[in-house]
Amino acid sequence: xxxxxxxxxxxxxxxxxxxxxxxxxxxxxxxxxxxxxxxxxxxxxxxxxxxxxxxxxxxxxxxxxxxxxxxxxxxxxxxxxxxxxxxxxxxxxxxxxxxxxxxxxxxxxxxxxxxxxxxxxxxxxxxxxxxxxxxxxxxxxxxxxxxxxxxxxxxxxxxxxxxxxxxxxxxxxxxxxxxxxxxxxxxxxxxxxxxxxxxxxxxxxxxxxxxxxxxxxxxxx
Amino acid sequence: xxxxxxxxxxxxxxxxxxxxxxxxxxxxxxxxxxxxxxxxxxxxxxxxxxxxxxxxxxxxxxxxxxxxxxxxxxxxxxxxxxxxxxxxxxxxxxxxxxxxxxxxxxxxxxxxxxxxxxxxxxxxxxxxxxxxxxxxxxxxxxxxxxxxxxxxxxxxxxxxxxxxxxxxxxxxxxxxxxxxxxxxxxxxxxxxxxxxxxxxxxxxxxxxxxxxxxxxxxxxxxxxxxxxxxxxxxxxxxxxxxxxxxxxxxxxxxxxxxxxxxxxxxxxxxxxxxxxxxxxxxxxxxxxxxxxxxxxxxxxxxxxxxxxxxxxxxxxxxxxxxxxxxxxxxxxxxxxxxxxxxxxxxxxxxxxxxxxxxxxxxxxxxxxxxxxxxxxxxxxxxxxxxxxxxxxxxxxxxxxxxxxxxxxxxx
Numbered sequence: 139x140x141x142x143x144x145x146x147x148x149x150x151x152x153x154x155x156x157x158x159x160x161x162x163x164x165x166x167x168x169x170x171x172x173x174x175x176x177x178x179x180x181x182x183x184x185x186x187x188x189x190x191x192x193x194x195x196x197x198x199x200x201x202x203x204x205x206x207x208x209x210x211x212x213x214x215x216x217x218x219x220x221x222x223x224x225x226x227x228x229x230x231x232x233x234x235x236x237x238x239x240x241x242x243x244x245x246x247x248x249x250x251x252x253x254x255x256x257x258x259x260x261x262x263x264x265x266x267x268x269x270x271x272x273x274x275x276x277x278x279x280x281x282x283x284x285x286x287x288x289x290x291x292x293x294x295x296x297x298x299x300x301x302x303x304x305x306x307x308x309x310x311x312x313x314x315x316x317x318x319x320x321x322x323x324x325x326x327x328x329x330x331x332x333x334x335x336x337x338x339x340x341x342x343x344x345x346x347x348x349x350x351x352x353x354x355x356x357x358x359x
Numbered sequence: 360x361x362x363x364x365x366x367x368x369x370x371x372x373x374x375x376x377x378x379x380x381x382x383x384x385x386x387x388x389x390x391x392x393x394x395x396x397x398x399x400x401x402x403x404x405x406x407x408x409x410x411x412x413x414x415x416x417x418x419x420x421x422x423x424x425x426x427x428x429x430x431x432x433x434x435x436x437x438x439x440x441x442x443x444x445x446x447x448x449x450x451x452x453x454x455x456x457x458x459x460x461x462x463x464x465x466x467x468x469x470x471x472x473x474x475x476x477x478x479x480x481x482x483x484x485x486x487x488x489x490x491x492x493x494x495x496x497x498x499x500x501x502x503x504x505x506x507x508x509x510x511x512x513x514x515x516x517x518x519x520x521x522x523x524x525x526x527x528x529x530x531x532x533x534x535x536x537x538x539x540x541x542x543x544x545x546x547x548x549x550x551x552x553x554x555x556x557x558x559x560x561x562x563x564x565x566x567x568x569x570x571x572x573x574x575x576x577x578x579x580x581x582x583x584x585x586x587x588x589x590x591x592x593x594x595x596x597x598x599x600x601x602x603x604x605x606x607x608x609x610x611x612x613x614x615x616x617x618x619x620x621x622x623x624x625x626x627x628x629x630x631x632x633x634x635x636x637x638x639x640x641x642x643x644x645x646x647x648x649x650x651x652x653x654x655x656x657x658x659x660x661x662x663x664x665x666x667x668x669x670x671x672x673x674x675x676x677x678x679x680x681x682x683x684x685x686x687x688x689x690x691x692x693x694x695x696x697x698x699x700x701x702x703x704x705x706x707x708x709x710x711x712x713x714x715x716x717x718x719x720x721x722x723x724x725x726x727x728x729x730x731x732x733x734x735x736x737x738x739x740x741x742x743x744x745x746x747x748x749x750x751x752x753x754x755x756x757x758x759x760x761x762x763x764x765x766x767x768x769x770x
Contacts, residue, residue, distance in 0.1 A: 192760070213682045216681060216682040229671075233675065244676065247363060248681055
């Protein structure tokens with residue numbers, strides 16, 4: 139599903155060159171639930187950004203669904219992200235001025251989907267995460283756990299093949315964190331969504347099929 | 360999608376109220392000035408009684424005679440139009456009218472000043488006066504030099520206190536006229552039509568106006584068809600070539616043209632300009648654009664700083680499939696919405712300002728108002744303003760990579 143071949147990412151400023159990733163090889167099969175672990179600054183987030191086509195590698199290639207996407211245009215990458223990838227961020231990143239329902243609809247705005255169909259899909263996604271009753275609320279009216287559930291609904295509304303979750307429970311207490319993980323597991327089990335999750339929590343990592351360990355920008359297992 | 364953007368635009372307006380106030384004040388004030396200018400220009404040049412046939416009416420405002428050592432520019436003479444310009448094909452009617460002249464009347468112990476215009480019967484057939492009393496003087500009145508007059512409502516009020524004036528006599532500049540008609544006041548900037556008292560040209564105190572090629576008169580041509588303009592201008596030019604000029608002059612120049620083009624020629628100061636109307640329009644539009652630039656630049660800075668708050672949103676949209684073009688259009692749309700809101704406020708305040716202006720009587724007989732044309736211009740200015748002030752911030756924000764945006768960074 140996702141393949142990284144000898145990927146390197148270097149950040150350059152006028153004075154400093156930082157090697158965030160070096161010689162990373164990685165293959166994630168369709169339907170897998172994989173976790174990524176490592177100390178702060180080891181390149182986990184950079185790895186997620188590259189897998190999610192949010193950034194481009196300095197060297198190496200990235201393939202999605204068997205097709206090399208490294209040199210695709212901005213427009214093409216946007217389309218691929220829209221069709222195939224969903225994101226769940228540690229800080230939720232919900233738009234405060236939009237209702238829960240409008241937030242969930244966002245990925246569908248960039249597809250040729252009519253307003254009625256968009257609404258139905260958003261309602262179904264909210265139903266999936268158990269928040270139908272809150273669709274007309276605003277993010278500020280929700281708890282952290284509820285906001286993250288809305289973020290998950292937004293990530294799955296377009297039925298992506300891959301879901302990338304960057305420390306989805308990082309800002310939540312353990313009980314809410316368990317609820318979120320439970321939703322993600324359910325998505326993987328029932329819908330066979332490929333899931334990649336960055337986590338600091340070994341208990342959460344144990345619940346995934348395998349764990350990729352990173353250290354100083356390199357994969358160590 | 361547009362409904363979504365519209366909802367978001369209106370939400371953002373309500374979010375940071377102080378910034379919104381500053382933005383809307385800047386936009387609203389700029390558009391207010393432009394809308395007022397458009398309303399005034401519309402009132403001066405658009406179809407307005409009695410100048411309702413503007414699209415097929417041409418005027419000769421000024422004439423230039425030039426020689427090796429001499430030049431004379433100003434209103435044409437009666438003889439120029441009467442001897443040389445009658446019977447041009449495609450011209451339905453020709454009226455020769457004097458420049459308005461200030462005259463004094465002594466009436467019931469009061470000293471009254473009025474503007475008198477000496478003209479002919481075709482004047483009232485070319486211009487569409489709506490008589491409130493009586494009617495115009497005719498060919499026979501002019502032919503026989505009868506002392507009859509059409510007056511405006513303000514003159515009726517001055518002389519007769521608003522009582523019916525037809526049949527009454529008025530004394531003007533030592534001459535006595537019988538009132539045959541009363542018309543509404545015509546704004547002072549409608550140069551051809553304005554006047555307090557209209558009398559037959561044949562009542563002039565001397566006859567020497569009949570021989571002069573230059574001085575004191577304008578001409579109005581009513582064409583059979585608005586398509587005939589070019590043909591009439593060419594025939595006019597050909598006839599000018601046959602005018603017997605005084606010995607010190609070897610060339611005469613004049614152009615029959617629309618009211619707007621005639622005013623434009625005066626305004627741009629180039630008497631022999633090829634397309635005075637077009638140049639004037641270009642000047643006005645350039646002035647409008649320049650007037651919008653400074654507030655637009657200020658708004659650009661404001662928009663960029665407001666956008667810092669939305670870096671996260673930009674990152675999310677990019678992550679979920681928005682291309683740089685999608686974001687550019689979104690932010691441009693939002694800015695246009697804010698500008699249109701400012702435009703609506705400007706239109707509302709224009710109505711108030713114009714009403715105050717009308718009540719002040721600063722410009723005699725002027726009655727400025729808003730109409731669909733002004734609203735369209737107001738909307739066009741708002742749209743232009745929204746695009747000018749929004750395109751740079753929108754482009755800047757759309758260039759953010761998803762990572763930069765999610766990290767909250769705008770460099």
